[in-house]
Amino acid sequence: VVLSGRVSLFRGRYVFESPEWELVEGGELIHTGRLVPLYPLTQGLRPRQVRKLMKQVIDQWAWQVEDFLPPQVRERCRLPELPRAIAQAHYPEDEQAKDSARRRLAFDELFLLQLGVLDKKRDWQEKQAGNPFDIKxxxxxxxxxxxxxxxxxxxxxxxxxxxxxxxRPRPMSRLLQGEVGSxxxxxxxxxxxxxxxxxxxxxxxxxxxxxxxxxxxxxxxxxxxxxxxxxxxxxxxxxxxxxxxxxxxxxxxxxxxxxxxxxxxxxxxxxxxxxxxxxxxxxxxxxxxxxxxxxxxxxxxxxxxxxxxxxxxxxxxxxxxxxxATPIPRTLALTLYGDLDLSVIDQLPPGRQVIKTKWLKPPQRENAYSFLRRQVAQGRQAFIICPFVEESEVIEAKAAVAEYQHLSEEVFPDLKLGLLHGRMPAVEKDRVMRRFRSGELDILVSTPVVEVGIDVPNAAVMLVESADRFGLSQLHQFRGRVGRGEEQSYCLLLAQDPSEIGRARLDLIERIQDGFQLAEEDLNLRGPGEFFGTRQSGLPDLRMARLSDVALLELAREEAIGLFQLDPGLEMPEHRPLVNELARVWPKAGEWS
Structure with a gap:
């Protein structure tokens, strides 16, 4: 019998804490003496049962999986063969084998993803003749x-x-990124x-x-x-x-x-x-x-x-x-907009002022309101963003109306306030924004619809309620709504009881003005699925790969570009397994059948 577990001292004697045990019967150990896989369980299943079944499946079937990755790509990138990677991902010999297996499986996902998005770009640029401009x-x-x-x-x-x-005689397909005001x-x-x-x-x-x-x-x-x-x-x-x-x-x-x-x-x-x-x-x-x-x-x-x-x-x-104007981390830009070439305006015009940003605690709310009132008295205007996270847009709109009434009747009864929320007709939204831009309104109370907003040079204060509920990139977008005129501008962030991640965000937005740096931090904090607030559709799921792994993504992209240069239509016989895998991963693409 082999016993495996954490050993501790109890009343002067060494004891095992909840040890795993296994009978030595001449075969390979599954439950002890090795790196042991953890599988999700449903009611009635025990870890030992699942491990035993999975080991049988891996031993019997993993080695029959066809490796679709071209051998030259695998060798250049120092990746194990696919059957071995699958086996070692479940039952690795050691840490190095486990890491190597995960790297291979992550590379496969990113490589297939890049082939798909690059094919979109190739389809647009090479299958259609462009109109080269005679640049004057x-x-x-x-x-x-x-x-x-x-x-x-x-x-x-x-x-x-x-x-x-x-x-050029092929259609341009380019993404231009730049901060608000760049x-x-x-x-x-x-x-x-x-x-x-x-x-x-x-x-x-x-x-x-x-x-x-x-x-x-x-x-x-x-x-x-x-x-x-x-x-x-x-x-x-x-x-x-x-x-x-x-x-x-x-x-x-x-x-x-x-x-x-x-x-x-x-x-x-x-x-x-x-x-x-x-x-x-x-x-x-x-x-x-x-x-x-x-x-x-x-x-x-x-x-x-x-x-x-x-x-x-x-x-x-x-x-x-x-x-x-939404700063997108390079890895996400290469993935979500991989069919576009990338240009970045990473420099603001000289003289653009830093927007003073301050995270305020609940007791400082009255101070924030007083500060906002003083700015209005000096002829400036202000935004107040209310993040109503409700079950439906209808409830959200009602909550926005209630907050607007509270602010206009109890907090700023002597000022002119306007309201903007997602349920308003487009004509009404435009009317409110025009009144704000022309200076008829002192304060605009808004749900996050103002994120992609109008240029109001006279707006000098952005007050964000429950700021910890927003991602860094969204907070940075709100901040970019002010600071467009010559006056010093301010972004005030109110948060009731932020979580650990919420506090981390507020610390970062207070310290960092660079939107691209914030976007990278946001990706690390939230992960790619939440980066835009809703999950992006049309791209294959990533199970093993992380978009924060810039080096592996760029390696996969380089190899995908190289493969299309070698075999633009993926018509070589040795690339048939890869074409079959692409058809499985990109079922809606239509080009891989």
């Missing part, structure tokens, strides 16, 4: 020189990356101008009508110094001084009167409009382009892949630029 350097130089500020080094680098892509819009405007100068139309799609309107005004203001005075309308503006013909920019959103909308749609179809800025209205039936060459999508995670694809269908293989 003189036009772009005139635009950049007319700006009332110097581009940062990062903006210049990313602009060059975009223009290089636009000049200057993504001016870079996107250079790309829009490059399209128009090459004789193509460009579409810019924003997640909300008020953001579309903001982009319309911002892009118009950027083009105005170089373009000169032309037609200035609420929905269409032209600039005669940029190209050999007037450059026309239009706004197409849902609340435009039908007659005007039809007129705009006709102008788009006939090619009279160069740059169209809008919302989902751009992908609706009835909006057809004369010669769509570039699509810019703002805040990608607010749009599904379906919407992105629908806009692409409106042009003959247009170039696509996706922008986000």
């Amino acid at each position: 350097a003189a036009v772009l130089d005139a635009f950049i020189n007319s700006l009332p500020f110097e581009l940062t080094g990062a903006q210049r680098r990313v602009t060059e990356e975009l223009l290089a892509d636009l000049g 200057g993504k819009t001016v870079v996107a405007t250079a790309a829009l101008l490059a399209a128009a100068a090459s004789g193509y139309q460009a579409a810019f799609m924003a997640p909300t009508e008020i953001l579309a309107e903001q982009h319309f005004n911002t892009i118009s203001a950027l083009l105005s110094p170089v373009g000169g005075k032309g037609e200035e309308g609420a929905y269409m503006r032209s600039y005669p001084g940029i190209l050999s013909r007037p450059l026309t920019v239009a706004l197409l959103i849902g609340d435009i009167k039908q007659a005007r909308k039809q007129k705009l749609q006709q102008h788009i179809l006939e090619g009279d409009i160069d740059i169209v800025i809008g919302t989902h209205a751009l992908i609706q039936k009835g909006v057809d382009f004369h010669r769509l060459g570039l699509v810019v999508v703002d805040e990608q995670h607010r749009f599904g892949v379906t919407q992105r694809s629908a806009l692409r269908q409106k042009g003959l293989s247009p170039h696509v630029l996706v922008m986000t």
